[in-house]
Amino acid sequence: VEADIVIGADGVNSKVREILLGVEPPIYTGFVAFRSIYPVSLLGDWRPASDAAKWWSDERHPANEDRHFIHYYLTRKRDEMYFVTGSPFPDWPGGVSSVPATKDEIKTCYEGFHPDVQRIIDAAPALSKWPLLERNPLPLWSRDNVVVLGDACHPMKPHMGQGAGMAIEDAAVLFRCIQQADGAFDRAFQMYRATRIERTSEVQRQSHENKWMRTKATDPTWVYSYDAMTTPLVDPETVDA
Numbered sequence: 001v002e003a004d005i006v007i008g009a010d011g012v013n014s015k016v017r018e019i020l021l022g023v024e025p026p027i028y029t030g031f032v033a034f035r036s037i038y039p040v041s042l043l044g045d046w047r048p049a050s051d052a053a054k055w056w057s058d059e060r061h062p063a064n065e066d067r068h069f070i071h072y073y074l075t076r077k078r079d080e081m082y083f084v085t086g087s088p089f090p091d092w093p094g095g096v097s098s099v100p101a102t103k104d105e106i107k108t109c110y111e112g113f114h115p116d117v118q119r120i121i122d123a124a125p126a127l128s129k130w131p132l133l134e135r136n137p138l139p140l141w142s143r144d145n146v147v148v149l150g151d152a153c154h155p156m157k158p159h160m161g162q163g164a165g166m167a168i169e170d171a172a173v174l175f176r177c178i179q180q181a182d183g184a185f186d187r188a189f190q191m192y193r194a195t196r197i198e199r200t201s202e203v204q205r206q207s208h209e210n211k212w213m214r215t216k217a218t219d220p221t222w223v224y225s226y227d228a229m230t231t232p233l234v235d236p237e238t239v240d241a
């Protein structure tokens with residue numbers, strides 16, 4: 001296939017990224033996400049105290065460090081329960097994007113957590129386990145007429161809930177840069193990187209740390225007030241390579 005440009009929006013194992021930077025698998029973080037979705041009828045008459053909550057392990061207990069459990073309803077009617085975790089798991093075998101998980105595994109991991117957590121786990125009919133992968137910020141986002149965005153460019157731990165958001169913002173900004181550059185694709189891609197690099201790298205960094213919203217000191221404005229359709233496009237000459 002011949003094309004004027006190639007936009008690699010092909011995820012964490014991007015082949016297009018390989019064209020730019022060579023073969024290098026993403027970094028396994030040593031954490032997995034246990035996940036399940038099920039009808040709330042499986043909870044009987046009981047409902048958790050909060051519609052949405054993130055339960056964290058207590059930093060004062062090192063053995064329990066950086067372990068969390070998030071639950072929320074997927075529907076406005078509150079009839080579908082979702083949970084997702086960040087759970088230490090040193091030896092991911094690799095090669096697959098998820099595998100089924102057992103109730104015993106997750107119960108062991110979340111032993112001692114709040115009773116709401118226990119009840120939500122107990123009601124799950126099935127669960128899966130996903131490796132959490134990331135990369136360090138890439139040194140190169142484009143060459144000539146080839147460019148990457150989203151997880152192909154900056155995969156991150158999902159702990160700020162921003163991975164898909166960053167991919168969508170990338171697409172909006174890239175579209176504006178291509179429009180503005182009027183056929184000068186290389187220039188458009190440089191402008192896209194210059195506009196996006198600081199924000200995506202900071203979200204990658206904070207997602208890795210998993211401290212987002214953990215305390216009231218978190219100011220979420222910089223994440224949620226960003227408008228990819230109006231944010232000023234940055235001249236690449238003003239940004240360090």
Ligand SMILES: Cc1cc2nc3c(=O)[nH]c(=O)nc-3n(C[C@H](O)[C@H](O)[C@H](O)COP(=O)(O)OP(=O)(O)OC[C@H]3O[C@@H](n4cnc5c(N)ncnc54)[C@H](O)[C@@H]3O)c2cc1C
Binds near residue numbers: 035084130166
């Ligand atoms: C457990 C977990 C929870 C998450 N929670 C959130 C959340 O709450 N909020 C949030 O914003 N993000 C979340 N994310 C992150 C989010 O899923 C990703 O950041 C997002 O999907 C990235 O979008 P993308 O389009 O860049 O890549 P992807 O969604 O991975 O899409 C890439 C596409 O390219 C296709 N593809 C790959 N290779 C090829 C090829 N060679 N040829 C053709 N097609 C190909 C794939 O099939 C896929 O359809 C979570 C991730 C995980 C693992």
